Amino acid sequence: MYGDLANKLIIEAKRTEQLTQKYLDAALNSDNGGIRNDFNGNETIIPMYNDELIYNILKEVNQLKQNTEYLQHIKQEEEETKDQLKDVLSGHSNDKIRKCQYFVNLLCLERNKRCLMAYQRMRSDIIDKMVWNGLIGSNNMYNNGSKRSGYNELSHYEQEYMSQYKNLIDEMNSESELWSSIEIMGNMNPPSDIFIDIRVLKDIGEIQTEYGTFNFVKDSQFYVRQSDVERLIQQGYVQKI
Amino acid sequence: MSLPKKLQDTFSPKELQFMVENEPIKIFPRFTTRQRINKHSDDILDLYSNRWKMITMPDTALNNMVAMQSTTVTLWIALLLKQQNKCNIIAPEWLTCKALDRAIQFEQNNTRRFSPLPWDWLILSEILFKKAPDDFHDPIHELRSRIQDLREIRQLKVAKGIKYMNESHLQLDNLSILEINELRPFISGIMDKLKEIHLAAVGPEIEGDKEENDGEEIFNGTLRNDSSRQSL
Amino acid sequence: MSLDIDDILAELDRDTTVVDNISSDNFPNANNNRHKLTKDYSLSPNSSLDTTTVPQHNNSSSGKKKVISSIEDFSKLMTLWKNERCSPDLLPYPHLLMKRMLIRIQEQMEHLEILSMNFFEAQGNNSSDNRRNMSNAPVNNNKMLPLLCMEAELERVKFVIRSYLRCRLAKIDKYSIYLRQINEQYLNEEINEENDDDADDDDKENPSSLRISPLEKLLSPEEIRYHQSHFSLLLNLLNESVLKYMPDELQAVNDTEASINMIDEPDYNKFVFIKVKGPPNNLYDTDPLLKKRTHPDIYYYSITIPETKEDIDLIIGSIYIVRYSLIKNLLLDEKIELL
Numbered sequence: 001m002y003g004d005l006a007n008k009l010i011i012e013a014k015r016t017e018q019l020t021q022k023y024l025d026a027a028l029n030s031d032n033g034g035i036r037n038d039f040n041g042n043e044t045i046i047p048m049y050n051d052e053l054i055y056n057i058l059k060e061v062n063q064l065k066q067n068t069e070y071l072q073h074i075k076q077e078e079e080e081t082k083d084q085l086k087d088v089l090s091g092h093s094n095d096k097i098r099k100c101q102y103f104v105n106l107l108c109l110e111r112n113k114r115c116l117m118a119y120q121r122m123r124s125d126i127i128d129k130m131v132w133n134g135l136i137g138s139n140n141m142y143n144n145g146s147k148r149s150g151y152n153e154l155s156h157y158e159q160e161y162m163s164q165y166k167n168l169i170d171e172m173n174s175e176s177e178l179w180s181s182i183e184i185m186g187n188m189n190p191p192s193d194i195f196i197d198i199r200v201l202k203d204i205g206e207i208q209t210e211y212g213t214f215n216f217v218k219d220s221q222f223y224v225r226q227s228d229v230e231r232l233i234q235q236g237y238v239q240k241i
Numbered sequence: 242m243s244l245p246k247k248l249q250d251t252f253s254p255k256e257l258q259f260m261v262e263n264e265p266i267k268i269f270p271r272f273t274t275r276q277r278i279n280k281h282s283d284d285i286l287d288l289y290s291n292r293w294k295m296i297t298m299p300d301t302a303l304n305n306m307v308a309m310q311s312t313t314v315t316l317w318i319a320l321l322l323k324q325q326n327k328c329n330i331i332a333p334e335w336l337t338c339k340a341l342d343r344a345i346q347f348e349q350n351n352t353r354r355f356s357p358l359p360w361d362w363l364i365l366s367e368i369l370f371k372k373a374p375d376d377f378h379d380p381i382h383e384l385r386s387r388i389q390d391l392r393e394i395r396q397l398k399v400a401k402g403i404k405y406m407n408e409s410h411l412q413l414d415n416l417s418i419l420e421i422n423e424l425r426p427f428i429s430g431i432m433d434k435l436k437e438i439h440l441a442a443v444g445p446e447i448e449g450d451k452e453e454n455d456g457e458e459i460f461n462g463t464l465r466n467d468s469s470r471q472s473l
Numbered sequence: 474m475s476l477d478i479d480d481i482l483a484e485l486d487r488d489t490t491v492v493d494n495i496s497s498d499n500f501p502n503a504n505n506n507r508h509k510l511t512k513d514y515s516l517s518p519n520s521s522l523d524t525t526t527v528p529q530h531n532n533s534s535s536g537k538k539k540v541i542s543s544i545e546d547f548s549k550l551m552t553l554w555k556n557e558r559c560s561p562d563l564l565p566y567p568h569l570l571m572k573r574m575l576i577r578i579q580e581q582m583e584h585l586e587i588l589s590m591n592f593f594e595a596q597g598n599n600s601s602d603n604r605r606n607m608s609n610a611p612v613n614n615n616k617m618l619p620l621l622c623m624e625a626e627l628e629r630v631k632f633v634i635r636s637y638l639r640c641r642l643a644k645i646d647k648y649s650i651y652l653r654q655i656n657e658q659y660l661n662e663e664i665n666e667e668n669d670d671d672a673d674d675d676d677k678e679n680p681s682s683l684r685i686s687p688l689e690k691l692l693s694p695e696e697i698r699y700h701q702s703h704f705s706l707l708l709n710l711l712n713e714s715v716l717k718y719m720p721d722e723l724q725a726v727n728d729t730e731a732s733i734n735m736i737d738e739p740d741y742n743k744f745v746f747i748k749v750k751g752p753p754n755n756l757y758d759t760d761p762l763l764k765k766r767t768h769p770d771i772y773y774y775s776i777t778i779p780e781t782k783e784d785i786d787l788i789i790g791s792i793y794i795v796r797y798s799l800i801k802n803l804l805l806d807e808k809i810e811l812l
Binding site: 242243244248249252256259260263272274292293294295296297298299303317318321322325327409410411412413414415416418421425428429432433436439440443 | 543544547551555558577578581584615618619621622623625626627629630632636639640642643646647740742743744745746778780781783785790791792793794795796812
Binding site for chain 3: 054058061062065068109110113114116117120121124125128132155157158160161164165168172176177178179181182183184186187188190191194195225
């Protein structure tokens with residue numbers, strides 16, 4: 001039935017949205033406030049662009065388009081001959097049926113368009129989120145030559161969109177004094193515990209920070225800027241007390 | 242979207258805490274920052290590092306602290322000093338067993354009103370219990386249980402008040418920020434629905450009128466594909 | 474060292490702070506045409522320290538000079554942030570406030586850099602091994618405390634602005650087409666009104682073609698650029714993957730003729746939580762909207778629900794849940810806040 005394929009697409013869109021939302025929420029709840037540095041390239045954030053289904057829906061669109069054109073054509077012909085045929089009654093009911101057919105076809109067309117647009121917009125929203133969450137950067141799968149497999153999930157035009165959007169944000173970030181000085185791509189959680197006490201778990205050696213050089217010897221304790229040691233905490237070299 | 246979905250409808254608990262941290266609170270500093278004006282010193286540190294120059298709060302109090310003389314600072318500064326053992330936080334007057342008992346009494350006597358606790362009572366008490374538990378005169382578990390009682394009484398009151406929800410408006414004086422934030426999705430969701438039903442019953446033309454008054458009705462032209470397709 | 478930036482900043486604000494039309498504070502060029510503004514007012518951190526670069530206002534009739542302290546600015550910023558997060562539509566961008574905030578942030582960053590440099594130099598002079606001792610227990614040294622607090626404060630300010638701006642960007646994305654339409658409608662109107670005499674005082678001096686479009690009022694220059702660029706990227710994507718396969722009559726991205734409107738617009742009737750603040754600066758006597766009941770004295774604003782003609786009294790100090798559309802003007806006039 002017309003519209004069934006589009007239904008499938010919407011169900012898929014809904015599932016995709018829930019899936020990615022879960023993932024991105026987890027990112028926000030992490031200490032980094034939505035910025036993921038630990039992305040390993042194996043996780044899938046966005047499911048594969050459903051080429052086949054889209055293709056079939058577009059085929060249906062084409063069919064519907066032809067239907068409406070045909071119905072219009074018939075109607076025109078009928079109107080031309082209407083005056084000659086005096087059978088008002090049967091002409092009238094034929095006209096009604098055609099109008100109805102035409103209308104149903106048009107509604108299906110509109111609906112297919114809405115579904116396709118919704119699907120694409122939902123995916124572009126996810127791509128936007130990925131850009132803002134720092135998932136599209138220099139050191140992850142979407143830009144890393146060795147892990148190019150990640151591109152496959154996006155359609156050709158989505159890939160293009162993604163890199164253009166990322167460029168836009170980067171460009172504006174470097175051109176706007178305001179954006180860059182407040183680090184617009186930064187943490188979306190309010191700053192808390194900007195300075196923390198840490199214990200060093202493994203010998204690391206000297207670490208250079210804004211507050212001078214720290215000699216991280218095993219079991220020593222420091223009061224440091226959390227952002228300075230974020231990576232060391234993740235890697236398990238130091239521990240928050 | 243540039244704003245995480247979770248943050249689009251409401252504030253996160255961390256954000257609420259952030260707001261509360263900007264409120265003033267009284268402390269007893271354990272050190273002195275006030276300097277005699279003609280103190281002779283060529284130590285660069287005294288001239289620069291030892292002065293507070295703040296951009297979101299008054300810094301005179303910070304630059305004039307005297308050990309064990311109470312002063313008022315912004316909460317997050319107080320917490321930072323406390324963490325460093327540099328001050329004691331003076332619990333606000335309403336956060337004593339006696340005052341809380343009075344508030345509980347009020348809640349019980351007034352079935353349709355909330356007691357006039359500060360807008361941040363739940364969050365502030367939680368912060369202070371956690372970060373400055375040794376700064377209370379009253380036993381902390383007593384305070385905690387009273388806060389919990391208050392919270393439950395008020396929650397019950399809110400639950401009973403649900404029947405007053407309508408499509409027009411509600412007045413909710415003395416509801417604190419945390420309580421509002423918790424209720425927000427529920428209450429505004431229901432009231433939005435009630436309003437929709439109501440408008441559907443009254444007729445849609447009125448809504449149209451109002452939008453015109455706002456001067457922001459939609460422009461009905463269409464943006465054709467051909468005129469805006471840019472990179473073909 | 475930065476001396477007194479407040480004076481310079483107040484100079485910038487002189488026109489707008491004394492005008493009692495609040496919206497003018499949100500928008501800098503109420504009294505000046507925009508070309509002039511972008512040239513003269515674009516402050517770099519350097520020029521802000523140099524009094525001579527501050528333009529003299531031609532509108533010197535507004536004599537009162539009000540210094541806006543950084544503390545007032547921050548509390549206003551907090552309010553704007555909360556309002557933006559709670560309101561269903563996009564609120565006007567506070568052009569001047571953001572300029573001042575940027576200058577303050579940059580100055581404070583410079584100040585901190587100088588401080589920490591001096592600090593370490595002094596430490597280094599005292600003893601060769603001191604750097605390490607210091608870092609072992611930096612805050613046990615009272616002298617380190619202000620520095621830490623100032624750093625922390627800066628992070629807090631940056632966070633609020635970041636969260637505020639990104640909330641706005643999210644709304645700009647959400648209502649992308651809607652915003653475009655508001656602007657197109659305005660531009661069309663402008664062409665029609667090109668030769669009309671405008672009664673508005675401000676516009677008499679400027680040709681009407683230099684009037685400010687709704688988007689320029691609502692958005693910062695960055696936001697305008699973001700809005701346009703992102704929209705065209707998105708349109709391109711939709712064209713390539715969907716629209717170009719559609720029949721001609723269905724190729725528009727903003728189908729309002731079809732059976733269902735496909736444009737997301739703000740829900741102006743959404744219920745919001747508000748706190749009634751009263752007139753800014755407690756100017757109770759000069760607020761024409763403010764009504765008073767006696768015994769005991771109660772001040773309130775009255776709003777009316779259009780379809781039922783029901784009046785609601787919004788008493789100062791109270792909290793309400795009401796439809797956004799009913800209180801939007803009070804919000805823009807800073808007489809209420811969203812919670």
